[in-house]
Amino acid sequence: MNVLLTGAHGTVGSAIRDRLDERYEFTYLDLEEHPEYETAVADVSEYDQLSTHLEGQDAVVHLAMPDYVGGSTSREVSWDPGFERSTRALCNVIDGAREAGVEKVIYASSNHAVGLYEVRRAPEIYHPGHGVMVDHTVPPRPDSRYGLVKVFGEGLGRLAAEVHGLDFAAIRICAVRDEPYDHPYGDAERGVDRGDWDRGSEGYEEQVARLKGMWHSRRDLAHMVERCLETEGIGFDVFYGVSDNDRRWFDIDHARERIGYDPEDDGEEWDAPPE
Secondary structure, three states, rough: OEEEEEEOHHHHHHHHHHHOOOOEEEEEOOOOOOOOOOOOOOOOOOOHHHHHHOOOOEEEOOOOOOOOOOOOOOOOOOOOOEEEEHHHHHHHHHHHHHHOOOOOEEEEEHHHHHOHHHOOOOOOHHHOOOOOOOOOOOOOOOOOHHHHHHHHHHHHHHHHHHOOOOEEEEEEEOOOOOOOOOOOOOOHHHHHHOOOOOOOHHHHHHHHHHHHHHOOOHHHHHHHHHHHHHOOOOOOOEEEOOOOOOOOOOOOOOHHHHHOOOOOOOOOOOOOOOO
């Protein structure tokens, strides 16, 4: 299977490359060359740059987002110039895939498309017994302009699926981390390394509690992408990118049933960071 991977140099892209490189014929696309592997250099917000790389592909895994419109913690509702580039890139990828005869798009959506379910219940939601489970049927509740762009991508994907027959899987990615921090203590330990807090402090412990619910291990993320690639007839669907964490508040039963997602990791099994 020929697969175009946009945003290949990022954290999620590296998790896919590390675990699926030998399984598929990938074209790795990003804004600049990478010294360790061949890169197709293009800006996804420029249709003419992108379209040539869509030819001959069976699927697209779309991770690239050219502008973060203020980040996931901003609650602004005003216009941001990043909307134009970010939404144009989504139109380019989805319409370009349709024009090129690509059968499937796997879209890196985000938990921030429904992030207010967390924001309105934090920090209680980070601990066992919170009683919350957000599934694929809930209305979008973006927590930021970043989340709003992700909702736009999902809506555009649904339109392409239902009107043009494109298979479109939106993965609402939770918390994938680079290799040194790929564990439920990762955000807390990264804060220690930056000097944000001390190990065992209140800030440290809250980060551990949150990530034990939100963690999506790199191998579970790659496995979910693989299952989306291998499952035929998805149409339009939404799956939560999260490991089988006991205290998670995002549903994975739908992904188990629909695409055969079978995660290996559970944040609750860790009681200390790796040495």
